[in-house]
Amino acid sequence: MKVLILGSGGREHALAWAVACSKRVTEVVCAPGNGGIAQVARCVPVDLKDLAAMVRLAEAERPTLTIVGPELPLSLGIVDALQERGLRVFGPTRAAAMLESSKGFAKQFMQRHNIPTGNFAVCCTAAEVERAIEFFHAPIVVKADGLFAGKGVIICPSRHTAIEAAQGLFTGVLLGEAAQQVVLEEFLEGDEISFLCLSDGKHVAPLVPSQDHKRIGEGDTGLNTGGMGVYSTDQLLEPSMTEWILHHIAEPTIRGMAEEDTPFAGVLYCGLMMTARGPQVLEFNARFGDPETQALLVRLESDLLDVLEACVEGRLAQTEMRWSRGASACVVASSAGYPGSYKTGIPITGLVAAGQIPGVQVFHSGTALVDGQLLTAGGRVLGVTAAGDSLKEALARAYQAMAEIQFEGMYYRRDIGHRALKSALKS
Ligand code: AMP
Ligand code: GLY
Numbered sequence: 001m002k003v004l005i006l007g008s009g010g011r012e013h014a015l016a017w018a019v020a021c022s023k024r025v026t027e028v029v030c031a032p033g034n035g036g037i038a039q040v041a042r043c044v045p046v047d048l049k050d051l052a053a054m055v056r057l058a059e060a061e062r063p064t065l066t067i068v069g070p071e072l073p074l075s076l077g078i079v080d081a082l083q084e085r086g087l088r089v090f091g092p093t094r095a096a097a098m099l100e101s102s103k104g105f106a107k108q109f110m111q112r113h114n115i116p117t118g119n120f121a122v123c124c125t126a127a128e129v130e131r132a133i134e135f136f137h138a139p140i141v142v143k144a145d146g147l148f149a150g151k152g153v154i155i156c157p158s159r160h161t162a163i164e165a166a167q168g169l170f171t172g173v174l175l176g177e178a179a180q181q182v183v184l185e186e187f188l189e190g191d192e193i194s195f196l197c198l199s200d201g202k203h204v205a206p207l208v209p210s211q212d213h214k215r216i217g218e219g220d221t222g223l224n225t226g227g228m229g230v231y232s233t234d235q236l237l238e239p240s241m242t243e244w245i246l247h248h249i250a251e252p253t254i255r256g257m258a259e260e261d262t263p264f265a266g267v268l269y270c271g272l273m274m275t276a277r278g279p280q281v282l283e284f285n286a287r288f289g290d291p292e293t294q295a296l297l298v299r300l301e302s303d304l305l306d307v308l309e310a311c312v313e314g315r316l317a318q319t320e321m322r323w324s325r326g327a328s329a330c331v332v333a334s335s336a337g338y339p340g341s342y343k344t345g346i347p348i349t350g351l352v353a354a355g356q357i358p359g360v361q362v363f364h365s366g367t368a369l370v371d372g373q374l375l376t377a378g379g380r381v382l383g384v385t386a387a388g389d390s391l392k393e394a395l396a397r398a399y400q401a402m403a404e405i406q407f408e409g410m411y412y413r414r415d416i417g418h419r420a421l422k423s424a425l426k427s
Helices: 010-020 051-061 071-076 078-084 103-112 126-135 159-171 239-259 292-297 304-312 351-355 391-402 418-426
Strands: 002-007 027-032 065-068 120-123 140-144 153-156 182-186 191-200 204-206 215-217 221-224 229-233 265-275 278-285 327-334 360-364 367-370 373-376 380-388
Touching: 002 010, 002 051, 010 027, 010 292, 010 304, 010 360, 010 380, 027 051, 051 071, 051 078, 065 078, 065 304, 071 078, 103 120, 103 182, 103 239, 103 278, 120 126, 126 159, 126 182, 140 159, 153 159, 159 182, 191 239, 191 292, 191 304, 204 239, 229 292, 229 391, 239 265, 239 278, 265 304, 292 327, 292 380, 327 391, 351 360, 351 391, 360 391, 380 391, 391 418
Parallel strands: 002 027, 002 065
Antiparallel strands: 120 182, 140 153, 140 182, 191 204, 191 265, 215 221, 229 327, 265 278, 327 380, 360 380, 367 373
């Protein structure tokens, strides 16, 4: 069978690698793909902002299943468009993907369904912000409603700076595009957990938990990024806590979406803050995380395709997912200057030696294969991913592989997993 994957990042490389391992798969096509994906799939160009072009591609390729990686095609309605044409596709509809594409919708949805999340106000004008701000204590989180790749979130030390930030979002000064709505949020403190689940619209199946490292600098300092590294180990959450999150967050979300006639099928990514008053939802994503997926899929022992097809066909309740007992880690190598501006087209070396280290998979995020030479082509360039019997082993393997890789200006955090290792030392 033929599988089409939409996207071009490390997440899509990991998806293509896992799908290509399935015995039933005869061909993997990825659009537009990247230099690494080209080693496991046939890459075809497509503009992920162009709904009509993606539909034309799927109609021409006629895959048995299409898997949508990033949020943009979901928010444009690629799932609705392919379903209308009788094509099978993994991912939520445009209306269901609003859990990610509108932070205001997500917050009001959580309020309607009693899903634990911080206090908030959705504002459409600067005057509304000034009125609502009285109900918040500093620091205040100000967010643009809409998809801004994690860049639309500003943590403000005072009410005054929060008002200024909201104004900057409304006028378009901060993001280059004017926000229609701004969400004010209570600042939540604690450890962040990425709790991803699969759903077929009714049943919810959690994946193993993971922890992202969003800041560019070691010790969680500096600007927010798309994610600089992830680790996954079962020790991140007690089984009773996993149950609690399922019963109080993931299942009520899927039930609520079905009750509102916008059933959610696909990956429900719950971004959680583990606060002193329990887990609170920071955000929902309507897709696999990046780089979470890289770390999760090296632990998945079941056939990914079987599981995704069970979601599409509404039989997730009868499908079991098996995971390795150990741990995994993904360390991201980025271009100098990221998350600001950076150069591309820089040669990358050492990938063969890196890939030979036991348990290691190097997933490409921003690379391009030009005349047989692998070049950098993005801010996040590679996700060096390793599985191991313990987190320590997985991290050691990932860093050992990283040491083999070189490109001019290469940067990576050397402290991925630092919180887990610290708590392991305490216990
Ligand atoms: P979001 O795109 O909404 O997940 O926000 C990006 C990042 O900003 C999150 O991963 C958190 O690290 C941080 N953040 C977002 N909302 C809050 C909040 N209410 N309190 C504290 N940190 C937050
Ligand atoms: N790693 C964060 C995200 O996928 O949004």
